[in-house]
Amino acid sequence: MTDYDVIVIGSGPGGYVSAIRCAQLGLKTACVEGRDTLGGTCLNVGCIPSKALLHATEQLHEAETNFEKMGLKVKAPTVDWKQMLAYKDDVISQNTNGIEFLFKKNKIDWLKGWGSIPEAGKVKVGDETHTAKNIIVASGSEASSLPGVEVDEKMVVTSTGALELGKIPKKMVVIGAGVIGLELGSVYKRLGAEVTVIEFLDTITPGMDAEVCRQFQKLLGKQGLDFVLGAAVQGAATSKSKATVTYKLRKDDSEHTIDADTVLVATGRRPYTDGLGLDALGIAMTDRGQIKTDGHYATSVKGIYAIGDAIAGPMLAHKAEDEGVAVAEILAGQAGHVNYNVIPSVIYTHPEVASVGKTEEQLKEAGVDYKIGKFSFMGNGRAKANFAADGFVKLLADKKTDRIVGVHIIGPMAGDLIHEVCVAMEFGAAAEDLARTCHAHPTYSEAVREAALACGDGPIHA
Structure with a gap:
């Protein structure tokens, strides 16, 4: 049995990030994980492997449709499915091994096995019970199904x-x-x-x-x-x-x-809390099976906290990461905080889709007087050169203050473009602030600036 300042249950994006931040702040930290590798659903069977397959098949699409247009004469590509899966598995290994390295670097103990909480201040893993001043539940989520649809993971x-x-x-x-x-x-x-x-x-x-x-x-x-x-x-x-x-x-x-x-x-997905012993502890839950927490991620039992997919809010890896940092800083006596109004979401299809802040429908429902700045990627030189001119940037700003309240992008690299808007919104920027910021040419990001210009006198290239 080892005494810790913090034990984190779960090594997904929320859990491993929280563990690392706790260790950086001088807290003696351990992380419980029952998989053979760290990283949780995201790194093992979620975000990372799916992006590997998306990338591989996007390259296949480029070879099939656009290579010849650019003067690249090659034979029609064929798919070696086993090799593609091997590439995907290698990507997983690189990332999960990276987390294991970070644990060693930050002197975080990996408690291998599935954890439960027999009582406040104690975590049982296998036959061993460990004590901790604080416990963070970062157990993530699992796929949900439908009545009459039995999953066998084969067909x-x-x-x-x-x-x-x-x-x-x-x-x-x-x-x-x-x-x-x-x-x-x-x-x-x-x-x-x-x-x-x-x-x-x-x-x-x-x-x-x-x-x-x-x-x-x-x-x-x-x-x-x-x-x-x-x-x-x-x-x-x-x-x-x-x-x-x-x-x-x-x-x-x-x-x-x-x-x-x-x-x-x-x-969809649902919180995964089976086997933790939350019922016996009397930890309050929501009607949707989430762990109920206060504004500082504390549960109804003193010394037990929860973050990520296990609590309310969007089930996004980066939301869990931010919560993991916030709760670590709270436990270290700092003022941990997450701005839930500036959490982006991304769909990694082709083209990508990304958004942050309010939708037009939400603004209408709230009675907010707003204006729209919109710009098509058809007017973006880089997008046309790269056969990526589908889509647009749509910027929503408060009509009275010009403050940016939401941005929605469908187009090339939308998942990366959204972040300049996140930074702008974090600092309370107006559409004019973004419009007057110099953007390199030729880049996709110019479409974001043009959308901001469209909230004023109008875009240049439309």
């Missing part, structure tokens, strides 16, 4: 199974038109699968700015993804050779079926 899969299929399916059905479904659906479409996305709502990516959403669906449709919207999945039956998904259209209650080699269940 009916979550994102975990979709990242290691034995072969590329000829037909794939994706249940759920959110981030995970559209990213992995895009991967397999580029690899040659027929992909049909079934969504309960009448729109893809719920909560996204409606104008961006319409453009996004249109572009994905051009890439060959089929959408069945307003459809309630009733179940999925499997045989040796195929899966059959049954769904009802909500508009007329008509029932339909569709066959596939693989069904990807991408209906």
Whole structure:
């Protein structure tokens, strides 16, 4: 048994970042992880491996569609699926090994095994019980499913199974038109699968700015993804050779079926807190199964804190990371803080989609008087040169103060472009501040500046 200042349960982005920050602040720290590798869902079976496959298949798309236009004469590329998976696994190893190195560098003990909290101040891992002044629960989330849809991770899969299929399916059905479904659906479409996305709502990516959403669906449709919207999945039956998904259209209650080699269940995620012993401790939970915390990440039991997917808020790795830093600083006597109004979200399809702040619909509902600055990537020289002119930047500013309240981008490198806006919003910048900031030419970022200019006298290149 070892005494610690802090024990973190879970080594995902929230957990490992929190552990490192605790150690940097002089706290004796340990992190509990039951996987064979650190990094949690994100690094092992989530964010990182999916981006590897997205990158590989985007390169395939470029070779198939744009190389010849640029005078690059090559034979039609073929896909070595085993090698692509090996590349993906190598990317995972590089990242997870990197976290292990950081733990050693910062003198963080890795308590290998699955943890539980028998009482406040104690964490049990295997047969050993460790004591800690404070415990941080960063246990993350797991994929959720639907009634009548039994996941076997072979034919009916979550994102975990979709990242290691034995072969590329000829037909794939994706249940759920959110981030995970559209990213992995895009991967397999580029690899040659027929992909049909079934969504309960009448729109893809719920909560996204409606104008961006319409453009996004249109572009994905051009890439060959089929959408069945307003459809309630009733179940999925499997045989040796195929899966059959049954769904009802909500508009007329008509029932339909569709066959596939693989069904990807991408209906969201839920907090993973099984086995921690939270019920016995009397830790308060929300109606959605999240751990209830106060403004300082403290649970209802003194000395136990929680962050990331296990608590309320968007299930985003970077949100968990910021919370991990904040709670570490709070425990060290500092003023840890997260600005939840400036947390970006990104969809890593092609083109990418990124947003931060309020949508136009949210501003209307709140009665905020706003103005819109919009600029198409068709007016951006770099985008046209790179066959990446689809999409636009949409900037929303308060009409009275000119303060930026939201930005929504669909286009090349949107996930990187959004961050200059995040910095601007963090410092309370006006659209004019962004418009008057010199941007290098030619870059995609000029489209962001042009959108800011559009909130004033108008963009230059439109």
